[in-house]
Amino acid sequence: MKTTRCLHTTILVSDLDKAEQFYTQVLGLIKSSKRSLQFSGTWYQIGEHQLHLIVHPNYVSPIINQEKWGRNPHLALAVDNIQQAKVKLESQGYPIQMSASGRPALFTQDPDGNIIELSQI
Known part of the structure; x- marks a missing residue:
């Protein structure tokens, strides 16, 4: 059996509009229309791989204030x-x-x- 080599990374965000602006307009990623969602979020296609943003309204990054x-x-x-x-x-x-x-x-x-x-x- 041949294995497909497509991986994805999931990132939690608290505000999907702000996150989409950053990932789309600032980083230039392209939203994927290949994946449907059953909950709030967005998929981006990065080559063969995908980035998945998931909305959690109370999310605060545990590493936001780290020095390095x-x-x-x-x-x-x-x-x-x-x-x-x-x-x-x-x-x-x-x-x-x-x-x-x-x-x-x-x-x-x-x-x-x-x-x-x-x-x-």
């Missing part, structure tokens, strides 16, 4: 140009930490404090 975001659980996404991503995030007021290793990567937080790594590698 890269050491905490996070979603890593590939980008073509890290400097363009940095400028876009800064222009919209999102917090940024550059990778401490010197590689072309940065960390930011979505509106709910979930940590997102954007990396060119």
Whole structure:
């Protein structure tokens, strides 16, 4: 039997509108119409993989105030140009930490404090 290699990641959010704005307009992800939902949330297609946002109105990230975001659980996404991503995030007021290793990567937080790594590698 052949196994399909499609994985997904689930992220909790408290405000779906704010989260969708961040993931769609800021990060440029595309909503998936392939998956239906039986509860509030959104699916995004990322190559062969998917990101699933689930709404929980009282959700507060347990890692929102950690000093070094890269050491905490996070979603890593590939980008073509890290400097363009940095400028876009800064222009919209999102917090940024550059990778401490010197590689072309940065960390930011979505509106709910979930940590997102954007990396060119």
